[in-house]
Amino acid sequence: QVDDRELEKRLLLQTQSDGEVDSASFASQHEVDPKRIVGIIKSLAASNVVVFSETDKNTLNLTEEAMSFIENGSPEARAFDFVKSKGKNGVSLPEFKKLEKTISEVGFKQAMQQKWLAMDKATNSVVAKVEEITDTCRTYLRMIKEGKKEEVPAKELDALIKKRKLAKVETWKEYAVKRGPEFALERKKLEHDLTKEMLANGAWKTATFKEYTLVPGAGNIPASGHVHPLLKVRRAFREIFLQLGFSEMPTNNFVESGFWNFDTLIQPQQHPARDAHDTFFMKTPAKANFAPEEYVEKVKKMHEVGGHGSVGHNYAWKREEADKNILRTHTTAVSARMLHKLAEDGFKPCKLFSIDRVFRNEAVDRTHLAEFHQVEGVVCDKGLTLGDLIGVIRQFFAQLGMTQVRFKPAFNPYTEPSMEIFAFHPMLGKWVEVGNSGMFRPEMLLPMGLPEDVSVIAWGLSLERPTMIMFGIDNIRDLFGSKMQLQSVKNNQLCPLGLEK
Numbered sequence: 001q002v003d004d005r006e007l008e009k010r011l012l013l014q015t016q017s018d019g020e021v022d023s024a025s026f027a028s029q030h031e032v033d034p035k036r037i038v039g040i041i042k043s044l045a046a047s048n049v050v051v052f053s054e055t056d057k058n059t060l061n062l063t064e065e066a067m068s069f070i071e072n073g074s075p076e077a078r079a080f081d082f083v084k085s086k087g088k089n090g091v092s093l094p095e096f097k098k099l100e101k102t103i104s105e106v107g108f109k110q111a112m113q114q115k116w117l118a119m120d121k122a123t124n125s126v127v128a129k130v131e132e133i134t135d136t137c138r139t140y141l142r143m144i145k146e147g148k149k150e151e152v153p154a155k156e157l158d159a160l161i162k163k164r165k166l167a168k169v170e171t172w173k174e175y176a177v178k179r180g181p182e183f184a185l186e187r188k189k190l191e192h193d194l195t196k197e198m199l200a201n202g203a204w205k206t207a208t209f210k211e212y213t214l215v216p217g218a219g220n221i222p223a224s225g226h227v228h229p230l231l232k233v234r235r236a237f238r239e240i241f242l243q244l245g246f247s248e249m250p251t252n253n254f255v256e257s258g259f260w261n262f263d264t265l266i267q268p269q270q271h272p273a274r275d276a277h278d279t280f281f282m283k284t285p286a287k288a289n290f291a292p293e294e295y296v297e298k299v300k301k302m303h304e305v306g307g308h309g310s311v312g313h314n315y316a317w318k319r320e321e322a323d324k325n326i327l328r329t330h331t332t333a334v335s336a337r338m339l340h341k342l343a344e345d346g347f348k349p350c351k352l353f354s355i356d357r358v359f360r361n362e363a364v365d366r367t368h369l370a371e372f373h374q375v376e377g378v379v380c381d382k383g384l385t386l387g388d389l390i391g392v393i394r395q396f397f398a399q400l401g402m403t404q405v406r407f408k409p410a411f412n413p414y415t416e417p418s419m420e421i422f423a424f425h426p427m428l429g430k431w432v433e434v435g436n437s438g439m440f441r442p443e444m445l446l447p448m449g450l451p452e453d454v455s456v457i458a459w460g461l462s463l464e465r466p467t468m469i470m471f472g473i474d475n476i477r478d479l480f481g482s483k484m485q486l487q488s489v490k491n492n493q494l495c496p497l498g499l500e501k
């Protein structure tokens with residue numbers, strides 16, 4: 001068995017000497033499968049060593065059965081001869097049936113059709129109807145065998161192929177090979193890449209490069225990370241705040257003391273929100289170790305007896321409650337820290353925002369988790385009014401595409417007045433509650449040391465709710481946590497708010 005390299009060499013030699021080589025005769029001459037030759041020709045043609053032309057070829061091959069008919073006569077002729085040899089009265093059917101099947105069935109059927117034989121019903125025997133016959137089937141098969149199929153009447157040829165299945169058409173392609181523009185007896189190795197070595201040793205000057213394939217191939221989709229829907233929406237919110245001139249508050253502490261989360265907001269210590277039913281308390285460390293003592297005293301006084309015209313909550317304030325470590329229940333704890341620092345550093349008007357995680361000890365259901373993200377905005381300046389709050393909120397939600405906003409009076413322990421925010425949601429086609437807002441109470445701001453004429457307006461909303469609406473998610477567990485649908489992270493559009501134009 002010769003290998004492909006050897007075959008290739010022989011083919012090139014013959015092409016050089018003969019000028020043109022026919023694939024089929026080359027294959028039979030070298031006793032190899034023509035398919036191998038075709039492979040070699042195509043590969044040589046790809047590097048322009050040869051060129052070729054194709055011709056469709058076909059041949060009619062006789063079956064083994066057909067060959068035996070040529071040798072022994074067709075079954076119908078043999079059936080006729082047998083009956084004829086039995087004389088005038090023919091053969092009884094049972095005796096005829098004893099003949100070999102090809103004769104008694106195929107031959108009988110064909111001879112009946114040709115009207116060579118007939119049934120004599122009275123004697124139940126097969127009789128001859130003609131004196132002599134010509135075995136045309138055998139004649140035609142012989143003609144096919146001798147390569148004279150063109151001489152066989154078309155109808156008969158068709159019947160032999162399709163009905164009697166005695167011959168089969170086989171088609172194939174034949175290749176006529178000639179010298180190509182790059183013809184050589186030895187094929188040059190084509191280079192795939194221009195390498196550093198080729199540049200260094202000068203091999204690039206004589207190298208022949210493989211041609212570029214310019215048909216587009218299916219590229220690999222690279223494995224990559226995908227941004228979580230909440231982070232996409234957070235980025236969009238952050239963009240809005242930054243455009244409106246807000247700076248981001250540092251929210252990188254999930255653990256907070258009761259003091260900053262509740263006491264600074266003058267939320268009484270017996271308030272149900274400070275209960276273990278609503279708040280996660282830390283076991284280790286259970287106690288916070290830092291609070292600005294001077295300020296703590298002022299907060300304690302505000303809780304117990306009030307001041308600045310307020311009567312306070314009138315109870316015995318306990319330091320232990322304030323020192324308890326908890327998971328922060330809102331980012332307003334961070335706003336309180338920032339406002340206190342602002343008073344300490346010397347008041348300056350400011351606009352602050354934060355977007356981060358908060359924790360509540362709540363039963364988990366379709367719309368609630370024990371942790372979620374809050375978006376919070378705070379504006380601090382002299383002479384701010386409720387009108388400013390309404391104006392800022394309108395501007396903020398307009399950036400989100402919600403131009404119709406309504407307010408409803410509400411209660412918050414640390415704001416007065418307080419308002420719930422409703423917006424007409426264009427995607428949902430209805431009014432939905434989108435947030436909570438208010439003006440921080442003087443009871444909260446004055447103990448911090450902020451000037452009397454400074455007001456602080458603030459509002460907050462969750463990040464999850466708008467995200468769920470924007471991505472059409474109706475179960476919060478599909479958005480966040482271990483049951484999160486990873487595919488949706490990959491499929492969701494990058495900027496849900498349409499801000500990145």
Ligand code: PHE
Nearest residue numbers: 330332436437438458459460
């Ligand atoms: N802290 C409030 C909440 O958790 C939201 C809020 C922020 C309300 C600022 C008024 C002002 O729901």
